[in-house]
Amino acid sequence: MRAAVSPLRSGKGRAAALALVALTMGTALYVSRLDAIPIQPGNEAMYAFPPLRMLRTEDYLVPYYEHGPFLEKPPLTWWILAGSYKLFGTTIFAARLPGAMAALVTILVVAVWARRRAGPPAALLTALVLMYSFRFATFTRVFAADAFLTLAVTLAVMALDSAARDPDLPDGRAGVVAGLSLALAFAFKGLIGVVLPLGGVVTGLVLDRRRPERWKRRAPIAAAILLLVVAPWHLAMSRRFGATFWEQFYWRNQVLRGATAAYAHHPPGPSYYFGVLALATFPWFLLLPAVVLHRRAASSSDSAPLGWLLFGFAFLSALRMKREVYIEPLLPAFALLVGEGLGTARVSTRRARWAWAIAGIATAGGVLLWIRMAPTLTSLAGADACAALGVGLFVLSASLLATAAIRRARGGPFLVSVACGLLFIAILTVESRLSRFDPAPHWGRRIRRECGQGCEGLMLKLDFHSLDFYSRIEWREIGSVGDIRSCLTASKSFLVMRSRDEEKLDAQAIPYRVLDRRPWLQESWFQASLRPDVYPLQSLSLVALEPSDRTLPVSRRERGRDRPDGFRYISDPR
Known part of the structure; x- marks a missing residue:
């Protein structure tokens, strides 16, 4: 041995x-290997596609998504991705590189802070704990906005904690840096970027039973800087959209999303984030109780990381809308706690x-x-x-x-x-x-070659918005084949559907042709592999539609037969 x-x-x-x-x-x-896996539907597609339109139209103020202005988030993430596309081309690598760089900068920032707090060994271990926390490594590849938010929240916590604890720091400098850091965090995700660092620093001060240094001078400066930085964007959005902007951005996204079940019909319970944090920080999670107990016994004088983690965890748990990725801005706090614990030889304790x-x-x-x-x-x-x-x-x-x-x-x-x-x-x-x-990359490139921007894309009961990025057109979700006729506006249209639903097209008087069928893994590979008795793949079909012929009479003899151009006549339901 x-x-x-x-x-x-x-x-x-x-x-x-x-x-x-x-x-x-x-x-x-x-x-x-940032391009090793395709763009993922959902959150990643929501941030990867709108910058393409910004570059094409040169309208950088408002991101557009799902056939309309997207008013629920500040635009800084889309601006960064647009800049990446400008430098590196419209590729998956360019879409993911900014998030990866933000993650590495976050690791560097927490290492620098840990060095100041507990010395070089703690800095190195803090960096490794964060770098090799399971979900931090995976989230940063596909959730660019959350990677940016995590970096901004980390900087804001450092700035606010320094302003609250350092009596030798000039008041003007402390207030300006704190205000700028809060404005940066706001510019990525909105109010959550202000609430998390403020609440975390205040909680740390409460745990230490300490009053903030000269807060009556520093806090107004920070608040003024924050308002001055974010005000121009608010004014520009108000001029273009009026009260609609305030309703969508603040009331619907900042209030209703967190306080009600409007966006989450079956919200998880308050203990949801315990399991999420354990998985996100594996294999380091079980060291946290030992570190916290040691801090309590040693009566540590600085509880900023602990306050950050406790407040963030309690705040996120109280929200009705819960998602696994929301825990990411708390992972640097966890890394600081565990890294400092390991760096001060607590690893040798029982x-x-x-x-x-x-x-x-x-x-x-x-x-x-x-x-x-x-x-x-x-x-x-x-x-x-x-x-x-x-x-x-x-x-x-x-x-x-x-x-x-x-x-x-x-x-x-x-x-x-x-x-x-x-x-x-x-x-x-x-x-x-x-x-x-995942058929989206192949189908998207094929559609882009055939029709560029002049096509309509429909998805039948599918969330396949990664096709937006690959095809460069905005796809629309429909709930039934009966909605097809009312949604067709272009001279050539495409439909993505489950192959088993193809026969439902026979009830529509629209010529169609099945261009391709491909296997699709709908659920995660982990879930699919745990059920060996269930076949994990479904078949998806890419269907070409020709709405320009929908008004042409179809004779009884032509119904169900192939046309010369390869399309098939569908019987008129009337």
């Missing part, structure tokens, strides 16, 4: 080598070693789960990708258990970080293999 684990005891040299490998691997993971052991056992359970998933996952992603996932889980479990078994393991957290990196590579390999079951 000693021979097997001696590298972890051998001193600073090998621990430093492991740390260097972990940092290098993590940086490469965040910026490489509680921390138990945390490593439990995490290792849980990961070993993941290996057993992988065995159940293997048959379906092999058929979907290939034997090598499935095997890589199993090896990654095994290596992570072994590294966690080894760190728990050694009383003073200098390189333990670094070894765990490297193991996390290997597992993330395996997961990315699986997801890239599964991209062949």
Whole structure:
């Protein structure tokens, strides 16, 4: 046993080598293979497509999405993506690079703050904890706005905490920096960017039983700067949309979204974010109780990260609208707590070693789960990708258990970080293999070649807005085939539907042709692999419609027959 684990005891040299490998691997993971998986429907498509219209129309004030102005978010995220498209072209890489860079800058910022608070070891470990928190690594690839918000909230918490605690800081400088940081956070997501840092810093002060330094001078300066920065955008939007802007942006999106079930018909309960945080910060989550208990026993004088995490968690849990990605702005606070705890040798305590052991056992359970998933996952992603996932889980479990078994393991957290990196590579390999079951890239490029901007796109009971990005046209969701006739406005139109619903088109007097059918993995590969008795793939069809002929009479002899151009006559329901 000693021979097997001696590298972890051998001193600073090998621990430093492991740390260097972990940092290098993590940086490469965040910026490489950004285009390995297609643009995802939903949130990512909502941010990836509107900048294309901004560049085409040169109207940068208002993003347009789903056939109308999108007034629910500030525009800074779309401006950044538009700039990325301008520099690197309209590619998936350009859409995801800004979010990846924001994530790396966030890691650097929390490392700098941890160094000031607890020294270089804490800075390094804080960076690794955040870099290798499972959901932070995955969210930043597809949720650009939340990656930007996380960076802005981190900067705002640092600025506000410094303004509240540093008596030597000039009042003007403290107020200006705090106001600018709050304005930046607001510009990405609205009021949540102001509430999270303010509430977190105030909660930290309450935990420390400390009054803010000269707040009567600094707070008005910060508030004035915040209002001055955001006022021009509000005025411009008010001039164009009037009261509609205020209703959509503030009342519907900032109030109704959080306080009512208007946007969430079946909202999760108040304990929802416990499981989300545990998964998001795996495998570091179980160290949090040991760190918090140690802080309480040591009577730490600075509870800014703890206040940030507690307030944010309580605030998000109180909202009716809950989504997994909303937890992302709290992950830097978690990383600071755990990284500072590890950096001050708390990893050698009994509680921390138990945390490593439990995490290792849980990961070993993941290996057993992988065995159940293997048959379906092999058929979907290939034997090598499935095997890589199993090896990654095994290596992570072994590294966690080894760190728990050694009383003073200098390189333990670094070894765990490297193991996390290997597992993330395996997961990315699986997801890239599964991209062949997403027809949006192929269909979008085909549609763009055939008709450019002059087409209409319809989706029958599907949320497939990633097609907006690939085809460069805005697709419209419809609830039934009966809605097709009323939605067709272009000379050539396309319909995406489940293949099993093709026969429903026979009730419409519109010529159509099925251009392509492709398999589609609707649910996540994890969910699909857990049900080996259920076939995981559905078939989607791309259908070409010709609305210009919808008014032509169709003779009884022509019904159901093919036309010379390849379209099929459909019987008139009348």
